[in-house]
Amino acid sequence: MEKQYAQALIRSLRNGTDEAKLVSGLVAHLKEEGRAKLLPGILRELKSLQARNAKLAPHIEVASEDEKKTALEEAKGLGIDTNSVSINKDLIQGWRARSGGISVDRSAKQALVDLYQKITN
Numbered sequence: 001m002e003k004q005y006a007q008a009l010i011r012s013l014r015n016g017t018d019e020a021k022l023v024s025g026l027v028a029h030l031k032e033e034g035r036a037k038l039l040p041g042i043l044r045e046l047k048s049l050q051a052r053n054a055k056l057a058p059h060i061e062v063a064s065e066d067e068k069k070t071a072l073e074e075a076k077g078l079g080i081d082t083n084s085v086s087i088n089k090d091l092i093q094g095w096r097a098r099s100g101g102i103s104v105d106r107s108a109k110q111a112l113v114d115l116y117q118k119i120t121n
Helices: 002-014 019-033 036-056 065-077 108-120
Strands: 059-062 085-087 094-099 102-107
Touching: 002 019, 002 036, 019 036, 059 065, 065 085, 065 094, 065 102, 094 108, 102 108
Parallel strands: 059 085
Antiparallel strands: 059 094, 094 102
16 A cells, blocks of 8 residues: 555656645545554655665766766767766776666776677687
């Protein structure tokens, strides 16, 4: 039950419903129905859905500040359109991007792995 309420809340927010009105309406509804005890479970489900959405949100990691512009352009050309970019010091050179189930790796390490596989096959 909590999951359905949480999903309905997220859908309503995406459709542009005012957050304050939505929450006050939900609380009033739950009190009228005698289900106010569901609120903590609904909050847990909302946090879980937000974490899942954040994990699937498009994001790009670059090796240095200099590579941001190139990474954004190349990722956009591959269908990953985002402004969320972070610098990953573990990358030597290049960039990695993810969006939902799509992952693109244009890092120096991946280039070396690809070269090794071509040589050994």
